[in-house]
Amino acid sequence: MRRTKRYKVEGANSLWNVYKTVSFWKTFKNTAVIEAGRLMPSMKLKNWLYRTFLGMQIGSRTALAYKVVPDIMFPEYIAIGNNSIIGYNTVILAHEYLIDEYRLGKVIIGDNVMIGANCTVLPGVTIGDGAIVSAATLVHRDVPPGAFAGGNPMQIKERTEKSF
Template identity: 30%
Template sequence: MKHFLPELRIYLCNRWVSRLPSHTLRLWFYRSVMKFPVGRGSAIFLDATFDCAGNFSLGDHAVINGKCRIDNKGGIYIGSNVSISQEVMILSADHDPDSPGFTGRNKQVTIGDYVWIGSRALIMPGITIGKGAVVAAGAVVTRDVPPFAIVGGVPARVIRKRSEKLDYTISYRRLFQ
């Protein structure tokens, strides 16, 4: 019985609530039941899944597009004006490959303001993505990303720098997403 209610909450979150075609209802559930601080003007689109309650925050005017996997066991903290494209996977937990007992490890992921993460990118546990950085579609981020860097590839490497003159507010919601 000890694990029943937390497991029920995750089941409802990922199999029912994530599919409700209403931002208002989904955000109410995320804020009230899952205890996620979600900033003003932010959106979490359909079919985004989470691994636990808590350990997640989303800044103002940030967007998590559809079908993203958010493994927030180790903590995921996302800044403001962040755009996370479809099917991105952000992991904050893994296992120690040298542990005889397959010991789990939690490692916080931090994503700064004005970050853009392209479709199907994979962010590994313990990563910090600096302010204004861009992660190209399909990239696998295995190291911290410096502020305003554009990275891509497997594993992701710096391609070039992005302009530091960023002054926009993301306002992106679709009616049934």
């Protein structure tokens, strides 16, 4: 089960009331920083932007590929370890806005993790050290350290060899 905290809303759906849950100006700033970062070819500069202006925890030698989208409302809920790769066009969410509630959850990605292109990581999950997530996977639950995860629905397999 994902680790998220639920917040009930009344009246219109939770996304309609989004600026009661997060500041418009915070979201505006985060969107500008993320859009700049999505196009940034320098990994060092992109990581610095995300650490400094978004409050994300990003380890050394971690690479967020072209057009990766961290959560625009709660990027400070995202932690990525050392020497990990987040593939092209991957989305890392720390929030879910539903009809009658919204949910927030930290996303923890370990050291030496590889996440393939076009993945979506949902709030409240942990991806353990050395795990590999194949392209186009919806990560909707924890991935153990060293495991291989892929598909939709996501299947998790123990890896028997360390290199491919």
